[in-house]
Amino acid sequence: MIRLAGVTKSFGSQRVLNALDLEIPSEEITVILGRSGSGKSVILKHIIGLMTPDSGKIYINDKDITRLNERELNEVRKQFGMLFQDAALFDSMTVGENVAFPLVEHTRLPKKEIQRIVEEKLRQVGLPGVAEKMPSELSGGMRKRAGLARAIALDPKIILFDEPITGLDPIMSDAIDDLIVNTQRQTRATCVVISHDIASTFKIAHNIAMLYEGQIIEFGSPEAIRNSSHPFIRQFIKREAPGWNAGP
Amino acid sequence: MAMMNFFEYAGRPFVGILEEFGRVMLLFLSAAVWAFRPPFRLRQVFKQMEAVGVNSLPVVLITAVSSGMVLALQSYYGFRMFGGESLVGATVALSMTREIGPVFTALMVTGRAGSAMAAEIGTMRVKEQIDALYAMSVNPVQFLVMPRVLAGMVTLPVLTVVSDFIGIVGGYFVGGQLLGINSGVFMARIYEMLDLNDIFNGLIKAVCFGLILSVVSCYKGFYTTGGAEGVGRAATQAVVISTVSIFISDFFLTAVMF
Numbered sequence: 001m002i003r004l005a006g007v008t009k010s011f012g013s014q015r016v017l018n019a020l021d022l023e024i025p026s027e028e029i030t031v032i033l034g035r036s037g038s039g040k041s042v043i044l045k046h047i048i049g050l051m052t053p054d055s056g057k058i059y060i061n062d063k064d065i066t067r068l069n070e071r072e073l074n075e076v077r078k079q080f081g082m083l084f085q086d087a088a089l090f091d092s093m094t095v096g097e098n099v100a101f102p103l104v105e106h107t108r109l110p111k112k113e114i115q116r117i118v119e120e121k122l123r124q125v126g127l128p129g130v131a132e133k134m135p136s137e138l139s140g141g142m143r144k145r146a147g148l149a150r151a152i153a154l155d156p157k158i159i160l161f162d163e164p165i166t167g168l169d170p171i172m173s174d175a176i177d178d179l180i181v182n183t184q185r186q187t188r189a190t191c192v193v194i195s196h197d198i199a200s201t202f203k204i205a206h207n208i209a210m211l212y213e214g215q216i217i218e219f220g221s222p223e224a225i226r227n228s229s230h231p232f233i234r235q236f237i238k239r240e241a242p243g244w245n246a247g248p
Numbered sequence: 249m250a251m252m253n254f255f256e257y258a259g260r261p262f263v264g265i266l267e268e269f270g271r272v273m274l275l276f277l278s279a280a281v282w283a284f285r286p287p288f289r290l291r292q293v294f295k296q297m298e299a300v301g302v303n304s305l306p307v308v309l310i311t312a313v314s315s316g317m318v319l320a321l322q323s324y325y326g327f328r329m330f331g332g333e334s335l336v337g338a339t340v341a342l343s344m345t346r347e348i349g350p351v352f353t354a355l356m357v358t359g360r361a362g363s364a365m366a367a368e369i370g371t372m373r374v375k376e377q378i379d380a381l382y383a384m385s386v387n388p389v390q391f392l393v394m395p396r397v398l399a400g401m402v403t404l405p406v407l408t409v410v411s412d413f414i415g416i417v418g419g420y421f422v423g424g425q426l427l428g429i430n431s432g433v434f435m436a437r438i439y440e441m442l443d444l445n446d447i448f449n450g451l452i453k454a455v456c457f458g459l460i461l462s463v464v465s466c467y468k469g470f471y472t473t474g475g476a477e478g479v480g481r482a483a484t485q486a487v488v489i490s491t492v493s494i495f496i497s498d499f500f501l502t503a504v505m506f
Contacts, residue, residue: 048383050382050383070387074385077382077384077385078385082380082383086376089377090377092368105385105386106385
């Protein structure tokens, strides 16, 4: 289970997270929904220890990761897989080498076995036979799939998705949504998805956490969020602009 | 009060430079520590040695041979005025080994490999690939910075030795073949005046320059912000700061060693 308790983070004079509390249940898909620039990615980066909070605690399976040194943090991170916004594949390696990277780094598996796992993971994300290609030869959607294959290479217990469908066409977005749902079903992993897309969120989420002004203003099932009386949530779901300034 | 403000204002750039110098040193120390921790990343080190060393060889050769030839030509015109043509060989050899070999090699490698280091690591930073390394429990200083710094320190002296030799060959060709200086005298004066220490001290310089250019370039890349524009800025700054640092440190190294 992932739990954030009173997490505060400021960049300069701008307070992005304001004593944020959030409990993410295990083995389910939780979508953190919020406006662009509202600090959704910042939450994700705190969960995996890429950022440390100014104050507050972050528990991964009851272990406070804000107090760990790098070696201990690395052990915790091995339970994670993360799909970055632009996939963050290494340009200098082939797709296959990218997917193999965590296996080469953290296991002592023989080359043949690694190759087998790479092919299996690439098949799982619907990209068979691209192992020899360079990331620059892939389309945006294919890169995301390859990034997901790399993220699940070590069979992580927690998978983080940073805006998985941003910048994709509707058909590819839908395919990635299906992929997230199927991956979660197969691996029983805890999935945390960052999104600002309503349709996609209602399709994949078991739980939705609504981020507004640095806090989670509502957490619940898609049904509960849909029926929420909070004016911001109502507006967000109905995609209405008036009454709320355009923001940063 | 006004005086205080003046000092504050005038001192700010220096504080900035000092701060940045401190951060460069921290990155270097971190790379040094990671060099002795497993896994040792030999593959990355060799890959960087190829990028920094082998691939820089052509430009280094061209620079060395032409500077050796020009040196011979220029010193010949000077020495001819008082009948000292026989000193051309020794002049070329001493200048090449003490100064031109290490400094020009370092400058060429900075332009070629230093800018590439900053641009490559900078791109990885803005495309979240460095975050991805952290997320996959791989330390990016060990994976990216350490191999480049090690490659810089190992390959620069090797390139410098080649550059020294080729520069002297260039000088020999101009002096002995084109200007008609007796080649026996040319070589004899080199033997007479050139000490092994001249070469060694030049190589110590080369190691220092290799360290400076790789650490500065990696630093600039590692802390890149601001997308594609930031990557361009990082590459430019890497070359400018490395070059200036190489010249400044060259003065002090020369003052200490010779």
